[in-house]
Amino acid sequence: MMGPLLLVFNLVHMNLTQTINLIKKYLLGLQLKICDILEQEDGRASFLSDPWEHLEGGGGITKTIANGQVIEKAGINFSYVLGPALPAAATLKRPELTACPFHALGTSVVVHPYNPYAPTAHMNVRFVAVERPHHPPLWWFGGGFDLTPYYGFIEDCIHWHKTAKAACLPFGEGVYRQFKQWCDEYFYLPHRKEPRGIGGLFFDDLNAWGFDGSFAFMQSIGDHFMQAYQPILAKRKALPFGEKERQFQCYRRGRYVEFNLLYDRGTLFGVQSKGRTESILMSLPPKVAWEYNWRPVEGSKEEQLYKVFLIKKDWLLENVH
Amino acid sequence: MMGPLLLVFNLVHMNLTQTINLIKKYLLGLQLKICDILEQEDGRASFLSDPWEHLEGGGGITKTIANGQVIEKAGINFSYVLGPALPAAATLKRPELTACPFHALGTSVVVHPYNPYAPTAHMNVRFVAVERPHHPPLWWFGGGFDLTPYYGFIEDCIHWHKTAKAACLPFGEGVYRQFKQWCDEYFYLPHRKEPRGIGGLFFDDLNAWGFDGSFAFMQSIGDHFMQAYQPILAKRKALPFGEKERQFQCYRRGRYVEFNLLYDRGTLFGVQSKGRTESILMSLPPKVAWEYNWRPVEGSKEEQLYKVFLIKKDWLLENVH
Numbered sequence: 001m002m003g004p005l006l007l008v009f010n011l012v013h014m015n016l017t018q019t020i021n022l023i024k025k026y027l028l029g030l031q032l033k034i035c036d037i038l039e040q041e042d043g044r045a046s047f048l049s050d051p052w053e054h055l056e057g058g059g060g061i062t063k064t065i066a067n068g069q070v071i072e073k074a075g076i077n078f079s080y081v082l083g084p085a086l087p088a089a090a091t092l093k094r095p096e097l098t099a100c101p102f103h104a105l106g107t108s109v110v111v112h113p114y115n116p117y118a119p120t121a122h123m124n125v126r127f128v129a130v131e132r133p134h135h136p137p138l139w140w141f142g143g144g145f146d147l148t149p150y151y152g153f154i155e156d157c158i159h160w161h162k163t164a165k166a167a168c169l170p171f172g173e174g175v176y177r178q179f180k181q182w183c184d185e186y187f188y189l190p191h192r193k194e195p196r197g198i199g200g201l202f203f204d205d206l207n208a209w210g211f212d213g214s215f216a217f218m219q220s221i222g223d224h225f226m227q228a229y230q231p232i233l234a235k236r237k238a239l240p241f242g243e244k245e246r247q248f249q250c251y252r253r254g255r256y257v258e259f260n261l262l263y264d265r266g267t268l269f270g271v272q273s274k275g276r277t278e279s280i281l282m283s284l285p286p287k288v289a290w291e292y293n294w295r296p297v298e299g300s301k302e303e304q305l306y307k308v309f310l311i312k313k314d315w316l317l318e319n320v321h
Numbered sequence: 322m323m324g325p326l327l328l329v330f331n332l333v334h335m336n337l338t339q340t341i342n343l344i345k346k347y348l349l350g351l352q353l354k355i356c357d358i359l360e361q362e363d364g365r366a367s368f369l370s371d372p373w374e375h376l377e378g379g380g381g382i383t384k385t386i387a388n389g390q391v392i393e394k395a396g397i398n399f400s401y402v403l404g405p406a407l408p409a410a411a412t413l414k415r416p417e418l419t420a421c422p423f424h425a426l427g428t429s430v431v432v433h434p435y436n437p438y439a440p441t442a443h444m445n446v447r448f449v450a451v452e453r454p455h456h457p458p459l460w461w462f463g464g465g466f467d468l469t470p471y472y473g474f475i476e477d478c479i480h481w482h483k484t485a486k487a488a489c490l491p492f493g494e495g496v497y498r499q500f501k502q503w504c505d506e507y508f509y510l511p512h513r514k515e516p517r518g519i520g521g522l523f524f525d526d527l528n529a530w531g532f533d534g535s536f537a538f539m540q541s542i543g544d545h546f547m548q549a550y551q552p553i554l555a556k557r558k559a560l561p562f563g564e565k566e567r568q569f570q571c572y573r574r575g576r577y578v579e580f581n582l583l584y585d586r587g588t589l590f591g592v593q594s595k596g597r598t599e600s601i602l603m604s605l606p607p608k609v610a611w612e613y614n615w616r617p618v619e620g621s622k623e624e625q626l627y628k629v630f631l632i633k634k635d636w637l638l639e640n641v642h
Contacts (some may be wrong), residue, residue, distance in 0.1 A: 050614065064613045075613060191598045254605070261582035262592065271583065277512045284575070284611040289605065292385045292396060293371065293599045 007037060016137050016205045018130055020103055023127045023215065024080060027107040031224045032108055035063055037078075037226050039296050041223045041233050044069040047076070052276050057082035058103075062279045066286070069114075070237045072114040075282030076280065079275070080105040086130060087272035094309070097138070103129045104273075106143070107222065108266065110283040116249035119149035119197070120234040120256065122283070123225040124185070125218045139211075141218045142204035144179065146187050147232075148197030148256060151301055152309035156232045157198050159223070161315040164201045167224035171209070171217050179203045189259055194310050196259050200228075204265075222294045248302050251294060253285035331424075337450055341424055344448045344536065345401060347586050348428040349382075351446070351543045352399045355430055355436035356384055358547050359397075361497050362554050365390040366559035370398070373597050378403035379424075383600045387607070391558045393435040396603030400596070401426040407451060408593035418459070422448045425594075427464070428543070429587065431604040432550070437570035439557040440470035440477070440518070440579065443604070444546040445587060446539045460532075462539045465500065466546045468553075469518030469577060471570040472622055473630035477553045478519050482636040485522045492530070492538050500524045505633050510580055515631050517580050525586075569623050572615060574606035581605065 035047045045068030053059035060079030065071050081104045086097050106126030113120070125143035132138060142146060147160050161180070168176035183202035188195050206214045260267045260283055270280035296302035348507035356368045366389030374380035381400030386392045402425045407418050428446030434441070446464035453459060468481050482501070489497040504523035509516050522542060527535045581588045581604055617623035 062613075066613060073611075073613070078455075191592045191601075250608075257578060257609075258582060258602070261579060271512045274512075278614045280512075281579070281611065282613050286611060287571075288578075288609045288611070290394075290602065290605040290609070291609060292383075292387060292394070292603050 016103070016131070019139075019211070020080070020105065020127075020129070024105060026077055026219060026222070026282060027105060027125070031061070031063065031076050031107050034076055034107075034123075034226055037230055038065070038074055038111065041230065041237065042068040042070045045071060047074075052279065054079075055274065056080050056084060056278065058105075060276065060279060062282060066284060068114075070113055070115070070118070070233070072112050074109070074111040075279075075284040076107070076109045077279045077282060078105075078107045079279060081273060081275060083273050087269055097130050097132070100130045100132055102131070103127075104269075108283075109225070111233075112253070112285045113233060113237060114172075115237050115239060116150045116241050116245040117153075117239040118233055119147050120150070120253075120285070121225075121229045121233075122146050123222070123229075125222045126266075127215075127218070139207060140204070141206040141214045142220050143218055144183055144200060144202035145221065145228065146183055146197055146200035147204070147229070148252075149309060150199070150252050150305065151245065152305055153232075153236070154308075156235070157309070157315045159231060160198065160200060160228050163224050163228035165316060166227075168201070168217075169219045170220065171213070176201070187259065189255060189263070191262070192258070193253065194255065194306075195312065196255065198309055198315070199312075247289065250285075250287050250289040251291060252292045252305070253288045257284055257288055337424070337452075340460075340532070341401070341426065341448075341450070345426060346444070347540060348399055348426060348542070352382070352397050352428050354382065355397055355428075355444075355547055358551055359386070359392060359395055359432065360557065361546070362551065363389040363391045368394060369439050370396075373600065375400075375597065376595065377405060379426075381597070381600060383597075383603060385603060389435070391395060391436070391554070393433050394607040395430075395432045395598075397428070397430045398600045398603060399426075399428045400600060402594060402596060404594050408590055412450070418451050418453070421451045421453055423452070424448075425590075429604075432554070433574070433606045434554060434557050434558060436558040436560060437471045437562050437566040438474075439554055440468050441574075441606070442546075442550045442554075443467050443469070444543070444550075446543045447587075448536075448539070460528060461525070462527040462535045464539055464542050465504055465521060465523035466542065466549065467504055467518055467521035467523070468550070469573075470630060471573050471626065472566065473519070473626055474553075474557070475629075477556070478630070478636045480552060481519065481549050484545050484549035486637060487548075488541045489522070489538075491541065492534070497522070508580065510576060510584070512583070513576065513579070515576065515627075516633065517576065519630055519636070520633075554589055568610065571606075571608050571610040572612060573626070574609045575611045578605055578609055 039046055045065045047063040047065055052061045058080040063076045065074040083102050085099050086102045106124060108124040111121045123145035127141050128140040129137045149240060163174040179201040180199060183199045186202045187199060235258060267280055296306060360367050366386045368386055370553040371383045379401040381398060384397045386395040406420050407423045427443040427445060432442045444466035448462050450458045450460040485617050486497040500522040501520060504520045505516060507523045508520060588601055617627060
């Protein structure tokens, strides 16, 4: 969607190492900020920090909460992976890069709240640079955020998408629409004919705005994520719920697992590049259920999720209010 | 492993339709037999039968138990899928067949008992025939069975593998060893560096024994499955267990999900060929848990699973007794 990858490294006064350090500083700071806010919202749990090294170079810091008051499971992972050759998941569209060493760094977040009325949220921002013989490195940014409710609230969806739009606005009029559509296309389960949730933003291969512009956009996405999620989590985390809602949440979480293991590029990239399994799969929900051929009761709150929320729509049109 | 696919249809007096009907009859009978035995072992539940049609032709019968006395979830699926073109998962090694119409029929079984001391069992037998222009159809059989314990019992593993060996013996001295090894290789999670369970048999691309020999072998696998599983289920289904064992079972079931969605050919074939999702994913366990970086306590029963059972070994050697 961003056109052919023709741009090369355009910061002649910076080398790759300096560039990576600059991005790393932002990504680590973002990780800390998100952890702080989530700890405040939880009110009891604090993140455990797990630094690790990658066999082939690089490493990361995985921060997790398990069994909090509000957050059943959350993982905020910073990773910097150096690899001798890009894995298949990353070179499908770029076969000429198959044998090139690469640098991939990113921060990713998945939050699974305990309360079924509070949605699961996901955010990822990343930078990839590929070293090529006799050429400057090829690089791009990617990322986005998306929301997966179990019981939907229209006002939450509007707030989520308004914040997504605000993150994009400084970068052009059509940017939100373009990356919102890409998100709808990406977070889709063809075998279920269902979107994963109510979407948000997704972008990849971004270098068309030059290094400064592309990096600034990535930061805008990172910085707006908690502005989008925190108010929703705060509003829904203490709503009363029962066993039925909990069961539906566990059942719907199965779709999350199916998407991540069958389709998600980041997960497949991680598994194929022999990444750190526990950090890659920290996105998987804590408790999940599968039930053969389950269907929601007609007219139920559960059916509403499918009919009102799990459909492609423009959440910022006047008539959805 | 079976050598190049040089054999073509060798029953000159039978056409493809007759052959498929013959195999279908066996597969449907096998489904009924297995359901009968599992209902007896459960003592309360009975299978619900769900016939379905495939959009592009063919269809199947999915039989399921949910929340039985002994069986928390079981699915026995017969399916016959006709497709206009083999999907990617089936043509990786046979690129020349990509655009050919195919017939795939099989019976597959997954049993998830409630009791964590009773292992999960899986069996699949299948036949694939591919129509080629100006050539007779290319065909092969595949299948096997494998066992996934949560708490292992050496005597159960020996019985399982003895029965597997008995199923193979009429077909040659080295057959068990060959297909046991293939099973170890196939049911392996590289990202965990773990086998899925204690193995059994796996075979694919089988036509080297001619149609009669290959079909007879597939029937032997199908017929021996319950001889292997029933005594184990009967022995373990009523052992007392607590919350800790149940939690470990749910945690380990996560590996089952990871294998099926990341690696299993049947699952990926089904998803890619736009098969019936509920029948393909009926293999997924009813209740599953993921916990970040969980490790068993040293010297615990849970650690024993990893140390004694989840390793490649020859279960029929004298010294494992």
